[in-house]
Structure formats: C-alpha cells, structure tokens
Amino acid sequence: MSANFRKSIYGIGRYTLKRFLSRARATYSVKIIAIIIFCLSISVGEIFSQDTTRPEYEKADQLIENQDYKSALKILLEYEKKKPEDDILLFKIGFSYFRLEEDKKALSYFEKAIKSNSKVSKYYDYYGASLYFSGNIDEAEKQFLKCVELDPKAQKAMSMLGAVYAEKRQSSKAKSYFLKALEIDPDDLRANYSLGGLYFNEGDLIKAQKYFEICYKLDPENYATVSYLIENLYRQGKIEEGEKYKKNLIQIKNSSKDPRISNLRYFRFDSFPIKDFMIVAQEGFTKTGDLYYYYVFSVFDKNGKHVKNINVESSVVLKEHGFKYIIGMDTIEEGNPKHSTSNIAYPELPSYSELKSVLTEILEGKVNFPSSSSPNSK
Numbered sequence: 001m002s003a004n005f006r007k008s009i010y011g012i013g014r015y016t017l018k019r020f021l022s023r024a025r026a027t028y029s030v031k032i033i034a035i036i037i038f039c040l041s042i043s044v045g046e047i048f049s050q051d052t053t054r055p056e057y058e059k060a061d062q063l064i065e066n067q068d069y070k071s072a073l074k075i076l077l078e079y080e081k082k083k084p085e086d087d088i089l090l091f092k093i094g095f096s097y098f099r100l101e102e103d104k105k106a107l108s109y110f111e112k113a114i115k116s117n118s119k120v121s122k123y124y125d126y127y128g129a130s131l132y133f134s135g136n137i138d139e140a141e142k143q144f145l146k147c148v149e150l151d152p153k154a155q156k157a158m159s160m161l162g163a164v165y166a167e168k169r170q171s172s173k174a175k176s177y178f179l180k181a182l183e184i185d186p187d188d189l190r191a192n193y194s195l196g197g198l199y200f201n202e203g204d205l206i207k208a209q210k211y212f213e214i215c216y217k218l219d220p221e222n223y224a225t226v227s228y229l230i231e232n233l234y235r236q237g238k239i240e241e242g243e244k245y246k247k248n249l250i251q252i253k254n255s256s257k258d259p260r261i262s263n264l265r266y267f268r269f270d271s272f273p274i275k276d277f278m279i280v281a282q283e284g285f286t287k288t289g290d291l292y293y294y295y296v297f298s299v300f301d302k303n304g305k306h307v308k309n310i311n312v313e314s315s316v317v318l319k320e321h322g323f324k325y326i327i328g329m330d331t332i333e334e335g336n337p338k339h340s341t342s343n344i345a346y347p348e349l350p351s352y353s354e355l356k357s358v359l360t361e362i363l364e365g366k367v368n369f370p371s372s373s374s375p376n377s378k
Helices: 044-048 055-064 069-082 088-100 103-116 121-133 139-152 153-165 170-183 190-201 205-218 223-235 239-255 316-320 352-363
Strands: 266-274 277-284 292-298 306-317 325-333 334-347
Touching: 055 069, 055 088, 069 088, 088 103, 088 121, 103 121, 103 205, 121 139, 139 153, 153 239, 170 190, 190 205, 190 223, 205 223, 205 306, 223 239, 223 266, 239 266, 266 352, 277 316, 292 352, 306 352, 325 352
Parallel strands: none
Antiparallel strands: 266 277, 277 292, 292 306, 306 325, 325 334
16 A cells, blocks of 8 residues: 555544555546545544653643644643653654654654654554655564564554555565454454455455455445445446445445545446456446436556546437437547547447447447447447
C-alpha cells in the first residue's frame, strides 16, 4: 500500500484516497482514484497509558483527547523550554504534529523522544508511521521492526509492516504480518482489507471473499469494500449475489457526504481478459437523461495503456427509432476520446453474457463503427 494511506489506523477521523492495490480505475473520460475510508476509531487515549501520563500535562492531554492539537501544542511547546529531554513530553508534541499531518515536525520530535528514551516501543511505532506517510518506506520498516522487537504484541506495527511489504511487492511477508496483526486483533479492518486485496490480485477469489466479507461485517458502509465484493463475486460467476451488493453501493453513494464518493459517475463491477486486452466493466450510477452510458467497458492493452471504452449507450434520439441501447466506442487518441457508434442496437438491455460476446467481436475487428449509422436490431 502506498504512502498516501493516511493515519486512520493511528487515530480517529483520518481518511484517504487510495488506489485499490494496483487495480486500474477508469471512467468514460478519466481514471477514477478509488475511495477507501477506514473508520478505525482507535482511541487517542492510548497515549495516556501509564507510561505517558503525568499530572502537569493534564490540560494538554484533555485538548489532545478533544482533538484540539493546535491548542495542546501551545501548552506542550512551553513545557519543552523547561524540559527539553522529557521523552513523554517530546512524544506528545510529536503525536500532536502527527495528527495535524505535519510529518516533518512529527519526525523530529519522535526522534528526540527515542534519543531520550530508547526503550518505549510506541515511540518507534509512531516514528515509523511518520516515515511511512512521508514516503521513506525502508526507514519506516526498520522502525516498525524495532517496535515489534520491543513489544511482540505491537498490533499496529504488525499491520504497518504488512503494508510496507505489500508496497515492496513482497506478498508472502506482507500476508504473514497482516495475519500476525489479526491474531492480536481479528477486527483490524486494514489487515482484513489488505489481505483481501492481496488474494484478489493473486486470483485466489475464495480467500479474498473471506476477508472482504469480514470487512463488510465490520463496516458495511465502506465504499471500497462493497466495490471489491461486487467484482470478486462477478469474477466467480456469482452474478446474482453481486447484483445485491450493487444496491448497497448505490445507497452508500447516494447517502455519502464525501464529494469524492457522491460525485462518482460510474462504479466498477467486473474485470476479465479478452485476447491481449484487459477489460474493466463499469456501470453508471445514473441511468436516465437525454444521453447516458449504462455500461462502460474500459479496454487496456497488455502494457496497461487505456486504449478505448466500449459503451452501452442510450439517448432520446435512439428511442425515437424504437431502440433503447446502442453500442458505442470512445477511442483514446492523444489522451482525448474520439466517439463513434456501431450498427448494433437493442430494444431492451441485453444480457451480460451477450455483451461480453459482442466485446470479443469488437476487439477482433468484426464490428464496424461508422461516424454515423442507422442502427440495426440484434
């Protein structure tokens, strides 16, 4: 997983945009960055454990607990002038900067805390997280390993090591650490989700299903989880089950207050190869209007280049001719789509298997796409 994954695993209310573990996300005209929102409400109170609690910091601790990190820093930074080597104080300053996503400052204070007291595992945990989110994956790995050495039950560090090795494409090590994290906390959403993604990418859809279903039980409103469940079921040929989750996904989209979700035009529901191409199947959230695309099949060549979209389109003009849908195509030329339509039209929405057969004919060059045509029923 990339350094773009923010700190939700280390606190409340942090979220990120994240690609679905190397899955291509494409729409009619642009590539979609998939949404992952992890509601891992790990209490900020964890920093108030016995080894990090002192009466003189009580007011600052309360501000941290209320997520008012800027106000807490004003107090803590004043204390630093008097106690520049107080490791607990330095850690709390680093933690506050960490939660404000000021990673450079957070790194500095975590380093100081470790220099002052090298025996506290938590310091290495957060130091590693700051390094990871800053893009220094190799150094982050070292800190997480040190954390685990000091505390073999350091669950978050285990999960983060899984993320590090997943990013390094060391799948076996990644899975090993995610599984270790789950031994400590079976409800770790990040570890379950990541394992599902790793198995999905390896084509082990049964194991992927297991972990995605766990994620769904933990957070049924997670857009990314539901999207993965749909595609995983479609790839297993379990179309009817996948259709049920589509309804959930639409509800999540319609009720979301996050514009990155609410503004999505399409959702991905399947992927499959045809010849030397990989097809990513998407469905429109909206299926009304003067002109709309019901399905968009994005076509990628063997090098992963997005070369065209094959669309199931509908329009008022088409309906005036007695049809509901027609096959269209957008060929990507210098980054811009060039649209054309075929002479294949339907009075009703064709079956999914029929559409996949048509896609094969198109990619074999057996279907013409004139600039203007009169549709013939098929």
